[in-house]
Amino acid sequence: xxxxxxxxxxxxxxxIAERNRQLLDSNNVFAVNLMSSPGAGKTSLILxxxxxxxxxxxxxxxxxxxxxxxxxELVAKEGVPAVQINTGGGCHLDANMTSSALGNMxxxxxxxxxxxxxxxxxxxxEFALGExxxxxxxxxxxxxxxxxxxxxxxxxxxxxxINKIDLLPYLKFDAQAFSRTIKKMNEKVKxxxxxxxxxxxxxxxxxxxLKQIEKG
Amino acid sequence: xxxxxxxxxxxxxxxIAERNRQLLDSNNVFAVNLMSSPGAGKTSLILxxxxxxxxxxxxxxxxxxxxxxxxxELVAKEGVPAVQINTGGGCHLDANMTSSALGNMxxxxxxxxxxxxxxxxxxxxEFALGExxxxxxxxxxxxxxxxxxxxxxxxxxxxxxINKIDLLPYLKFDAQAFSRTIKKMNEKVKxxxxxxxxxxxxxxxxxxxLKQIEKG
Numbered sequence: 001x002x003x004x005x006x007x008x009x010x011x012x013x014x015x016i017a018e019r020n021r022q023l024l025d026s027n028n029v030f031a032v033n034l035m036s037s038p039g040a041g042k043t044s045l046i047l048x049x050x051x052x053x054x055x056x057x058x059x060x061x062x063x064x065x066x067x068x069x070x071x072x073e074l075v076a077k078e079g080v081p082a083v084q085i086n087t088g089g090g091c092h093l094d095a096n097m098t099s100s101a102l103g104n105m106x107x108x109x110x111x112x113x114x115x116x117x118x119x120x121x122x123x124x125x126e127f128a129l130g131e132x133x134x135x136x137x138x139x140x141x142x143x144x145x146x147x148x149x150x151x152x153x154x155x156x157x158x159x160x161x162i163n164k165i166d167l168l169p170y171l172k173f174d175a176q177a178f179s180r181t182i183k184k185m186n187e188k189v190k191x192x193x194x195x196x197x198x199x200x201x202x203x204x205x206x207x208x209x210l211k212q213i214e215k216g
Numbered sequence: 217x218x219x220x221x222x223x224x225x226x227x228x229x230x231x232i233a234e235r236n237r238q239l240l241d242s243n244n245v246f247a248v249n250l251m252s253s254p255g256a257g258k259t260s261l262i263l264x265x266x267x268x269x270x271x272x273x274x275x276x277x278x279x280x281x282x283x284x285x286x287x288x289e290l291v292a293k294e295g296v297p298a299v300q301i302n303t304g305g306g307c308h309l310d311a312n313m314t315s316s317a318l319g320n321m322x323x324x325x326x327x328x329x330x331x332x333x334x335x336x337x338x339x340x341x342e343f344a345l346g347e348x349x350x351x352x353x354x355x356x357x358x359x360x361x362x363x364x365x366x367x368x369x370x371x372x373x374x375x376x377x378i379n380k381i382d383l384l385p386y387l388k389f390d391a392q393a394f395s396r397t398i399k400k401m402n403e404k405v406k407x408x409x410x411x412x413x414x415x416x417x418x419x420x421x422x423x424x425x426l427k428q429i430e431k432g
Contacts, residue, residue, distance in 0.1 A: 090338075120337070122334070
């Protein structure tokens with residue numbers, strides 16, 4: 001009985017995600033679902049991306065959080081349309097919440113939509129939002145064993161950004177072994193080492209992102 | 217309808233948690249539920265705690281993970297009874313999983329049970345396991361805005377350990393403001409700055425823990 005309920009929820013979610021995708025496509029908007037642990041650097045990456053792409057491409061941002069509107073406020077200061085979703089305790093965004101947020105987003109005025117999911121390495125991986133790409137930010141201080149413990153999200157990601165690479169001298173983290181492990185689980189994944197503090201790797205990320213938008 | 221299902225699940229969980237608590241009490245075992253984001257340092261804290269309390273108090277460990285048995289293997293190497301729970305995709309431990317693990321734990325041979333929850337700042341807060349205390353490990357690299365974004369877990373914790381304090385020189389993190397915010401949400405909470413790498417604060421943690429076991 002429990003399994004049935006869960007399956008129905010996921011089936012309904014897939015259908016709404018497909019409708020979101022059609023809405024995005026009909027408005028020529030490319031959407032990226034950004035996922036990570038709490039504090040791995042999703043908002044910092046969005047701010048870096050806005051900085052690099054200002055004047056080049058019009059961007060909108062959906063911010064997902066259990067509580068607070070801190071992130072949407074930070075993003076709105078950069079002068080881009082930002083919509084906050086508060087899940088009210090929920091541990092992930094779903095297609096239905098995303099659908100509501102899309103209704104408040106000026107889709108005709110943007111080309112790229114960055115969706116910051118709730119900070120959680122588990123459930124966000126199970127709920128499609130209608131996005132074109134899934135990007136996972138994994139930060140050095142979390143440790144290099146995370147792909148073994150949270151395999152689904154690493155398996156699904158189109159790109160894994162290894163953030164806080166500037167902290168590497170102070171931590172035990174085998175970046176080569178980490179990348180090898182991820183490639184074994186997901187051979188097509190793009191892996192980029194970045195630091196949202198120093199800016200390292202952000203050019204490479206932005207260039208990968210622009211190529212994905214071209215591909216659609 | 218959905219809300220009803222969720223309420224039934226939480227109600228059933230509470231009843232099983234109460235049975236777990238009775239089983240623990242009848243065996244004179246004190247249980248601590250350790251919660252945090254992925255990679256904040258739960259396993260490292262357990263290893264530090266085992267080191268300090270070896271020969272002083274008999275400890276058992278339950279390790280909760282979505283996948284893998286890496287943590288239970290690490291802990292078992294220290295010569296203490298360790299049971300791994302794999303949630304198979306689930307984002308938190310619940311009382312029922314804990315009940316199964318208790319069946320595999322030699323309760324008569326231990327005094328302290330450390331339960332490492334799944335790395336997640338959201339759902340573990342909603343599911344009682346039968347524990348006597350809830351301890352939240354929040355690490356410096358996650359940022360000082362976490363209490364605003366994940367309020368329930370900060371609100372419930374009996375102690376918040378601020379881990380990776382050795383990284384403070386390299387990161388923007390206002391430890392005083394962070395502590396003030398938590399105290400406003402939860403005035404009775406014990407806050408301890410620790411580093412599982414350098415050992416800073418571990419004596420204070422262990423001494424707090426031993427006092428809690430005395431109190432029961």
